[in-house]
Amino acid sequence: ETGVTQTPRHLVMGMTNKKSLKCEQHLGHNAMYWYKQSAKKPLELMFVYNFKEQTENNSVPSRFSPECPNSSHLFLHLHTLQPEDSALYLCASSQDGTGVSNEQFFGPGTRLTVL
């Protein structure tokens, strides 16, 4: 595996379900990110982890719970979601979480549908 991978690629869940999204990066990076991409809206940064520590929570509802056990893995635990949470969830990584020129490498995303 190379780059940034995300599983599952597609997820359909009911509002009472609990599910998790997984992201793994094989680039030796130290920073990882979760973004939400809704139709016709700019990408929204949700969470940032730098060296396994959460450095950014962009006012995300508590029904989204991130976990970063090590610099290579990032999870997004989902529970009691709403239909408006349906979106493409993108994971990204970068060398670290500082510096203006740090290119972020993105995974293919998980397309989430909440019924």
Added chain:
Amino acid sequence: AQKITQTQPGMFVQEKEAVTLDCTYDTSDQSYGLFWYKQPSSGEMIFLIYQGSYDEQNATEGRYSLNFQKARKSANLVISASQLGDSAMYFCPLGGATNKLIFGTGTLLAVQP
């Protein structure tokens, strides 16, 4: 506040022709960077090119070049010799010292044969 504006929701270009995608930004940071990413229908964001605020030369990367006009706060992407595979959404996020990327709404480019 930091902001990215992409005023072209959609663009058409004939195969083999050049196309310019517009991007303007607003920031109070002295040091910042502009990125261009391509997002095909598969969903993955693909990095294309980067321009730092202190770079004196416009960035180029193969068929991609960035027309950086700092005084106008614009960082337009020029794609030369368009190919069918260039059809995608294009984003020009702004990066600052915290490495947070601020995205706009993007431009959907369709390359016609």
